[in-house]
Amino acid sequence: MIPDKRAVLLALGLVASAHLALPAIWGGGALAQQGGTEVTCANASARVIGATAREADSACAAAAKAVAHFAACGLAPRRPVVVTVVPPDAVICEENIYGRFDLKDQSIRVVSSKGCPRTEPAASPYATLSRAELFSSSVVHEVAHDLLWQSLAGRPVSQGAQEYVAHAVEIGALAPETRARFLAGQPTTEVHNLLAFGTNMLTMAPDKFAVLAWAHYSQPRNGCNMLRGIVTGEVHFPVPNE
Numbered sequence: 001m002i003p004d005k006r007a008v009l010l011a012l013g014l015v016a017s018a019h020l021a022l023p024a025i026w027g028g029g030a031l032a033q034q035g036g037t038e039v040t041c042a043n044a045s046a047r048v049i050g051a052t053a054r055e056a057d058s059a060c061a062a063a064a065k066a067v068a069h070f071a072a073c074g075l076a077p078r079r080p081v082v083v084t085v086v087p088p089d090a091v092i093c094e095e096n097i098y099g100r101f102d103l104k105d106q107s108i109r110v111v112s113s114k115g116c117p118r119t120e121p122a123a124s125p126y127a128t129l130s131r132a133e134l135f136s137s138s139v140v141h142e143v144a145h146d147l148l149w150q151s152l153a154g155r156p157v158s159q160g161a162q163e164y165v166a167h168a169v170e171i172g173a174l175a176p177e178t179r180a181r182f183l184a185g186q187p188t189t190e191v192h193n194l195l196a197f198g199t200n201m202l203t204m205a206p207d208k209f210a211v212l213a214w215a216h217y218s219q220p221r222n223g224c225n226m227l228r229g230i231v232t233g234e235v236h237f238p239v240p241n242e
């Protein structure tokens with residue numbers, strides 16, 4: 001499992017790389033938390049662990065956005081989402097990790113809104129987000145991973161498909177003015193071959209992957225059709241040499 005990163009690597013996620021991650025970083029059973037408080041969100045089937053009151057509000061609102069997006073496409077959660085907020089320790093900051101969805105125990109971990117020193121290149125769309133926006137955005141991204149996983153009910157899909165969904169839902173959840181700022185100056189060419197959304201672009205040009213995923217997903221004919229198609233298997237993201 002590779003954590004979602006930004007700046008150097010924005011967003012790797014799930015199945016294909018399940019054993020390549022950095023397991024020590026997140027500490028297994030000894031996961032550090034900020035006090036261990038647990039909040040049940042009023043507006044989503046979600047719980048938030050280890051957050052400050054402000055972070056819990058933000059995480060609940062972010063989880064609700066992702067849940068609402070899936071629900072609008074006819075995909076209801078099968079179990080509550082659990083988001084654990086972890087402090088930005090030195091290793092996490094060095095690795096530029098922002099969040100992670102772990103398939104082993106379906107856990108979501110997101111780095112505290114205190115965050116790490118910002119290292120995004122000025123040209124990165126993520127450099128346009130405040131720390132609070134980045135925190136909220138990371139929660140949306142990881143919850144989208146979890147909801148997709150729940151919807152797939154064990155059917156494997158490519159890492160590219162998973163990250164396509166997580167990024168599209170994440171960018172779609174930004175406030176319109178924030179999204180306009182985020183996308184300003186970014187590539188908007190629509191990708192027609194889903195082969196492009198593979199691990200190559202994800203690792204070599206993660207920001208480009210994110211904005212092109214949104215550019216594709218936000219087309220009127222895509223959106224829920226893509227999301228439901230990925231879940232049912234009608235939409236297939238090929239991988240090279242397939």
Ligand SMILES: [Zn+2]
Binds near residue numbers: 145163
């Ligand atoms: Zn991801």
